[in-house]
Amino acid sequence: MNISDVAERSGVPPKTIRYYEEIGFIKPDRRPNGYRDFDETDLHKLAFIGRARSLGFTIEDCRTLLELYNDKTRASADVKRVARHNLQEIDAKIADLQTMRATLSHLIDQCAGDDRPDCPILDNLEQAPIRR
């Protein structure tokens, strides 16, 4: 299979596939003309990584998951642990954004939004940043 076929079928763009080869996720064969030749296993792996990425797993998470995926004797508990960790990170990001949202939304409500120059948003931004 050529790269554009596997891109279409896996949903991962060619550029990204080359990148995933570069970082060692897949090792497709090469034809005599230098073209990459993908098999069904490559296809599965790419779809797997693509889906994991779209669920917010980092590249390093994917590396771990891919090992577990390749190891047919792994315990589901190991996978669950990685997934739980990812879920925690997602929750932390959501909480962070919701805090931001509350503050900003409050500021927007306070601002008249007219032609006058006085603006509570700018006034508030003069405070020290929120440390994290």
Add this chain to the structure above:
Amino acid sequence: MNISDVAERSGVPPKTIRYYEEIGFIKPDRRPNGYRDFDETDLHKLAFIGRARSLGFTIEDCRTLLELYNDKTRASADVKRVARHNLQEIDAKIADLQTMRATLSHLIDQCAGDDRPDCPILDNLEQAPIRR
């Protein structure tokens, strides 16, 4: 004021302050020995940018906000517009993360998390990625 003083008082690390100078946010004086010499205005601007960043404004947003901040005749409506746009982006990110969270959380619930190798999480990851 030296860089570490202004870093402490503004809450923005020295490295980041140098970076902000590089991209033109501030233009502190220089002493004969080459050290940067910050005044109160620099301090205010740095705190302003730091706080805006912590509220999810991008660097480009900050550039716009800084102009509005410097322009004492600006209309508060202009500031409000930038802030509203930022709020929309934050909402979009939250929605995205919540979708991820729901899918992942569902998968985790489905997974026994024991010593056996069968795992609904891995099975599901084999599906095509979520396109966006």
Add this chain to the structure above:
DNA sequence: CCTTGACCTTCCAGTTGCTGGAACCCTTAT
């Protein structure tokens, strides 16, 4: 006067996860 340590400086590289573009080769159809 010398040393020590805490500052400060610049510059280069790395982070994350790709993405765009240039320059070039290969294949297939007309």
Add this chain to the structure above:
DNA sequence: ATAAGGGTTCCAGCAACTGGAAGGTCAAGG
């Protein structure tokens, strides 16, 4: 023969810093 549409490599760049190396400066202590 040629043109379109594959494929290849390599280099650069995005955001927004952050770390580290190599070196200059300053104030205090022995």
